[in-house]
Amino acid sequence: SLRVLTGITTTGTPHLGNYVGAIRPAVAASRSANVQSFYFLADYHALIKCDEPSRIQRSTLEIAATWLAAGLDPERVLFYRQSDIPEIPELTWLLTCVTGKGLLNRAHAYKASVDKNLAAGHDPDADVTAGLFMYPVLMGADILMFKAHKVPVGRDQIQHIEMARDMAQSFNHLYGEHFVLPEAAIEESVATLPGLDGRKMSKSYDNTIALFAPREQMRKQIAGIVTDSRAPGEPKSTEGSALFQIYQAFASTEETAALAKAYAEGIAWGDAKQLLFERIDREIAPMRAHYESLVNDPARIENTLRAGAARARELSSAFIAELRQAVGLRNLG
Ligand code: TYM
Secondary structure, three states: OEEEEEEEEOOOOOEHHHHHHHHHHHHHHHOOOOEEEEEEEEHHHHHHHOOOHHHHHHHHHHHHHHHHHOOOOOOOOEEEEHHHOOHHHHHHHHHHOOOOHHHHHOOHHHHHHHHHHHHOOOOOOOOOOHHHHHHHHHHHHHHHHOOOOEEEOOHHHHHHHHHHHHHHHHHHHHHOOOOOOOEEEOOHHHOOOEOOOOOEOOHHHOOOOEOOOOHHHHHHHHHOOOOOOOOOOOOOOOOOOHHHHHHHHHOOHHHHHHHHHHHHOOOOHHHHHHHHHHHHHHHHHHHHHHHHHHHOOHHHHHHHHHHHHHHHHHHHHHHHHHHHHHHOOOOOO
């Protein structure tokens, strides 16, 4: 059967970009026959960006509640916390030893930090931790551990999945065919959802719309989407309109065509924002109540995650034994 895997870093509150780029397609995929799904909370990855323990814990709870509220069925899907699987850091080391340093030098996130430091006249690696540099290897271990074929993600993660493929190929070349070569699964229409300011919606740009903010708060956030200064009655352009792109990520083809027509006819920005709010709310509202009850029941979430980790470890412990043997390490009894 086809194996689908994806994770979300536990550094903040889930936003619409996480939902349309990863959560919604992943939950949909998990419902098809002949698919085995692996969805997890990337809390080891969170340590790279966040040194506040309470924030990591809160985010883990919120992201777990989000997956469940969005319809993930923990009986059907392997749903777990990355740090509950000790075989993942172990595999990270095995992969580290077959990964060229030059490959990691080319990672976008690392390069962005280097460029920022150089632009500020600092040492290129000034504030760069070895964790940031190694980020793609840890992610490679996440993916390769469970032999995932497809990884549903937004466009910003494609390079990481290509690197995981490279690592799998290097390892297979040296030690035999142990790893499956993974592929990114990208929904073109939502591959990069823009945020309030039109740049990619991202925790690091502080331009996000929270997925499960209370209704009135979501309306206010949507009212904050940047638009141009065209007055009511003046035709609007859909090209480069963040509001239009976000609408498209939630609406049917017919609804999107109707909004394009309204743009051409000069809809007021305030009215367009109200339409967007109503369209998103129609999809989110039924999940919101469920989310709130889950987030207020941490014990239930904890039990679900532990049960998921126990199932995932049946696979990971058997596989790491195979890999240890392949590279010539003694197997722990
Ligand atoms: P993270 O936590 O930054 O984002 C989680 C998922 O949301 C997608 N996403 C978006 N999609 C469309 N438009 C946006 N504006 C947007 N913002 C975020 C991301 O592409 C991602 O799919 N390294 C990963 C987490 C991770 C992972 C993995 C993913 C760790 N191990 C293994 C897949 C497989 C990350 O930081 O995603």
